[in-house]
Structure formats: C-alpha cells, structure tokens
Amino acid sequence: MTRAGTLTGVPGLAWSDDGQATLGGPLLELAERLDRRFVALARGWEAAEVRFPPCIAAADLERIDYFRSFPHLATFPVSLDAGEDNIGRFTGGAPVGADGHVTLTDLAPVVAVLTPAACYHLYAHHRGQRFDGAAYFTTRATCFRRETHYLPLERQWSFAMREIVCLGTSGETRAFLDRATTEVDALAIELGLPLAWAPATDPFFRPSRNPQYLMQLVEPTKHELRFDDRLAIASTNLHHDHFGRAFDITRTSGAGDAPQPVHSACVAFGIERWLAAVVHRFGSHPAGWPQVGP
C-alpha cells in the first residue's frame, strides 16, 4: 500500500493548491461506479432520490446551531453589491493581485452557506411535514469544508458526498443503521478493502466548551468506517430527534397518540476517500482495481 498523502501521481487526478481535485478517465469512472453502488444500496430501502441546490440557507443552519459548532468549516457564497458604482470600483481596481487574492468591494447580503453535509438539506426541505411511516431518501452533494491543510482525495475543500437518510421512529432509525452497517461491511469485503468501524466525534469548534461534543463522548452517535485505521470513508450518524425538533417534522405512532418529533439517521459516503482507499490498497493502475458493480 502507498503511504498517506502520496496520491498526486494517480492517472486522471489533477490537484489544485486550494484543496480541490479534477477527475478524469478511469478514476472518474470508478467514482461514478461507486456512487451507483451506493444508490443501489439505497434502493434496498426504496429511498427517494433528491437533488438539492449547492448551497443551503444560513437561517436553516442557524436553526441547528451549525455556526456555533462548525463556523471554522463554513464556506459562504458571496457576490458584490449590485450597484454599478460598487462594481465599477471592483473592476477599476486590481480585482486579482499577483498573489491570486481577490480584492472585494461592498458585498451583497450573505444569505447562504455552501453545503457542508448533504443531508442537512433534507431536514430543511421537509420542515413542518408529518410522516405516517418510516421514510428513506438519498442525495448526493458537493460539500465544502474549509480545513487547515488538504491532501488529494483524502482531505479536500470540496468533495462529493452520497448519503442515505432515514426519517422515522427511534426504533426505525436504529434498525436502519444496523442494516446499513451490515451492508457496508459486505461491500468492504467484496471490494477487498481493510476497513473497520470506530466511534467518532464531529470536528467541533472549541469542542470542550460544546455540550454536543461532550454528549458525543458520553454516548457515541457517530461511527466512522476507517480505511487502514486512519481515513474515514463512510460514517453512520444517529441524530435522535434533533433535526425533527429543529424543523418541526413529526411522525405518527399508529397507536392514535399525538405525532412526535421524527428521529433521523444517515449513512454518508465520501466518494473521493473511497477512491483514495482503492488506490492506496490496489495501486494507481486501473487494471488492479476491484470491479464495482452493478
């Protein structure tokens, strides 16, 4: 196996200094095959596919306390204030310096965040809705996370994430994660990747001051599937009724009781990291890669 951080010579991979990857050839094909495989997994729950926009309303993230927990990771899409004078000042100056940095003039109001995790959209999308049974969804998104350092395919400013999400009762979300864990294990064996699950915490800002982080330590709700004991290529996440309460999404019990806040859980796949795992394990020549059906 190759060592961490040595993936720049992979055919079909081009790497930008700002932490982003270009994919072509067999590497792009492998990414697409893996994603189709995750979608096939999702079909086992008859999950409905949804395509969300590339950004999410800041007000929706505020509602789930995102800016207290992960402000350091956020990337905001901003435009110049549309006034002609303001834009004239921008173009009339030196918009881009020799260092490649942009000098912005006045900004229009900033209202959104580039999607930090694919499934957040789903909860906002279903706000105020009531479900009478468990509901399953799948979505893929380009996610943005600003980090202090980047590594090709392993740690990127932008990357592709596929998620499968369950909205249901506490029991339904736990059963969903049990089955998802079993099925992902089977996939790992089929692909010949050395992977193991481990409890994990999210990368909170000032973790020791954040009650949600302390909760995760006490009762792990996140488990990562780690390649070579270090690189998380998938995770399962149990949210209890956190998103249900935040967005007033409810679930009837069937016993005639009042609707309760829905529980939710998700399994997430970091597509570029699966590429990294395949290349580390089987080398950069596509002939050595495992077949990925269907």
Place this chain on the structure above:
Amino acid sequence: MTRAGTLTGVPGLAWSDDGQATLGGPLLELAERLDRRFVALARGWEAAEVRFPPCIAAADLERIDYFRSFPHLATFPVSLDAGEDNIGRFTGGAPVGADGHVTLTDLAPVVAVLTPAACYHLYAHHRGQRFDGAAYFTTRATCFRRETHYLPLERQWSFAMREIVCLGTSGETRAFLDRATTEVDALAIELGLPLAWAPATDPFFRPSRNPQYLMQLVEPTKHELRFDDRLAIASTNLHHDHFGRAFDITRTSGAGDAPQPVHSACVAFGIERWLAAVVHRFGSHPAGWPQVGP
C-alpha cells in the same frame, strides 16, 4: 403551453427564494436522461469526460479578463479567517440575523470563483499543452450566476451546465460547431420542442464600453437555441484563439510549421432550462413528456 414564470407547481420541483431549485421524482429523472443524451452526443466526437472542482482560481479568470466583463455575475466562495479569536467573534455575535443575513467577521484570502461556465476549467487545465490533432472534451458543472431576478428552472443563481468543447484549428472548431448545430436541431425535432437558433451576445458589464461586446455585435460568435423565441436552452460559442493564447495552449499544423495558439469552440446545454422547455410545451404531468433516450 404555460406562460413564463409559472413553473412553481411542477411535481418534483421545490424553489428557494435565493434562486435555487431542488429536483426530485420524474423531473430529476428527466434531467438525468437529458444529460445522458448530451453525453451520448459528445461520444460522437469521442469526447473525454472530465469532472472539475466547483470553483476555479480567480487568477485563471483574471487571465481571460472575466472580472472586467462579468463582475456582476460572479459568486465567490469565502471562509472566515481561521484565527480562533476571529471565529470566536463570529460565533459570539449573532451570526445570522432575523432577516437571514450573515454577519461575517474577517475573511481568509479569497482565491476562487464558483464556476461561472463549465468550459473555463478546461482551458486552465490544459495550460501550456500542445495538441497534434483536434481534441474533444465534455464536462458538467454546477454554475453560479448572480442575477437581478430569478425564475424557477429558467433563471437561477445556480444551475447545471453540460458542455462539449473542441480544441483544434480554426477549421476544426467551425466544423465542430456546424455538426453540433445539426445534431442539436435533430434532437429538438425528436423531442418536439419549438426551438430556433439566433445570434446572441454575452451579458457584459457596461457593454457599450467593452470591446469584446462590440466585437460580438460586428461578428457574432455566439448563437443561442431559443425555446418559444425567448428562453436560451443551449448555445454555440466560437472563441477563436482567445483561450489558446490566454493559457498558452498550442496546436501543431502537421505541415512542420511552428505550433499556433489553439482555437476553441463549445456547445453548452442549460439542463434546468431544457426541463422548463419540456414542461412549458408538454405540461407538468410526466406522462405527457417525450421519451428521452438512450
């Protein structure tokens, strides 16, 4: 046919005030089928598929004078300066106001722009390269264009664009556009969409002061395929050697002459606008939509 701007009731379409669409159900399936059809078209040239990152270096756009021509359209991805004090000030204030606007503190250097057109990446990607024959590529990108108003599927802050690009001699790029025009015409007839080509100009900032705009008036290099005489759902663009010169991409003649700056041309498809055209023409019920193979 429905009138412009009346598409909010389409099943599978959800619309955000900030000009972005969520797609699900048969509408998402139609979007995917259309994209696969455009890819099938690209295969006619054996075009290589490439997946670029969601943003492009500002320095690359500066090189093609983007910020003088389209500064009003640009959306920049920005993050907070990573200093803990700065981020603490952000979280300690009220990050998101009651109006949904974010109050940012100090920003990290801004180095990129969210992709404004899918093909720009290709020229930057091939900088300094020499081609010995015509080369064809296809790529799909989520593009961002800030506008003064938005309409579902017709005019969005973010939208999907599929492009097919030719790098070659002047003759090769013109032959590419001729053939692309013919093939897209055949597709329009097959789908039963009332479409017609018209010369067009790009939406320059202060157009009358921009020599590139004046050039486009004198010798049209852009043609739009318009639905119902108003909505451009595809375009062909002849760039001469503009991008070849900007990124030092060259093409040998085969006659032993020195390599010349490569010419380029592209055909671009705005995927949501094709959805809009289908829905306007055939109604919002999927049973009435044309079959889109393969």
